[in-house]
Amino acid sequence: MERNHKKQCSIVVAYDRRRGIGIDNKLPWGRSLPADLQHFRQLTTGGTVIMGRKTYESIGRPLPNRQNIVLTHSKLDGIATASSLESALQMASKDTIYIIGGATVYAAALKSNVVSRIYATEVDAELPADTFFPELDDTWRKTSEESHAADNANIYPYIFAIYEK
Numbered sequence: 001m002e003r004n005h006k007k008q009c010s011i012v013v014a015y016d017r018r019r020g021i022g023i024d025n026k027l028p029w030g031r032s033l034p035a036d037l038q039h040f041r042q043l044t045t046g047g048t049v050i051m052g053r054k055t056y057e058s059i060g061r062p063l064p065n066r067q068n069i070v071l072t073h074s075k076l077d078g079i080a081t082a083s084s085l086e087s088a089l090q091m092a093s094k095d096t097i098y099i100i101g102g103a104t105v106y107a108a109a110l111k112s113n114v115v116s117r118i119y120a121t122e123v124d125a126e127l128p129a130d131t132f133f134p135e136l137d138d139t140w141r142k143t144s145e146e147s148h149a150a151d152n153a154n155i156y157p158y159i160f161a162i163y164e165k
């Protein structure tokens with residue numbers, strides 16, 4: 001796939017120590033990391049978010065103040081859909097595009113080489129999971145990290161990291 005030079009295309013993901021991102025179509029840490037949800041909202045607001053159909057069902061509604069595009073081979077009511085990552089990228093109308101999961105969409109995006117930045121929340125826990133974020137190859141380097149201790153609302157320590165290539 002050709003890289004879209006005009007638009008920044010990033011992955012946004014949160015994974016635990018085993019790179020688990022989901023279980024039973026929910027987050028492994030449930031609602032126990034509100035700081036990550038806030039970080040996600042601040043980062044993606046105003047941009048285009050591209051997600052898989054299962055992730056959309058898990059969220060349960062379009063994300064406000066963002067252009068939402070759902071990857072699926074079906075049609076869905078009330079939301080824009082695309083049948084390939086390439087067509088979703090072409091439909092994106094905002095300058096910043098965020099690929100927000102799940103595992104199948106992350107894998108396709110990494111393989112297609114359209115992503116140049118990964119915003120990763122690294123959760124310091126080992127939780128039951130059935131979906132995982134792929135290991136990155138050595139073309140990626142960590143360019144930033146911000147560590148946070150657990151607190152009353154966020155029950156695990158976590159790092160906001162950025163990887164770039």
Ligand SMILES: NC(=O)c1ccc[n+]([C@@H]2O[C@H](COP(=O)([O-])OP(=O)(O)OC[C@H]3O[C@@H](n4cnc5c(N)ncnc54)[C@H](OP(=O)(O)O)[C@@H]3O)[C@@H](O)[C@H]2O)c1
Nearest residue numbers: 013014021022025026052053054055072073101102103104
């Ligand atoms: N921790 C995180 O950062 C994070 C982020 C997002 C999601 N999650 C978790 O990840 C899990 C869901 O991930 P998942 O991998 O099972 O599902 P997913 O990627 O969200 O959705 C998979 C579906 O998306 C569609 N799809 C995917 N790639 C496509 C492509 N290239 N072209 C057309 N359609 C495509 C297909 O839909 P159809 O079957 O309709 O054709 C496919 O069945 C959940 O547990 C969720 O909570 C975690």
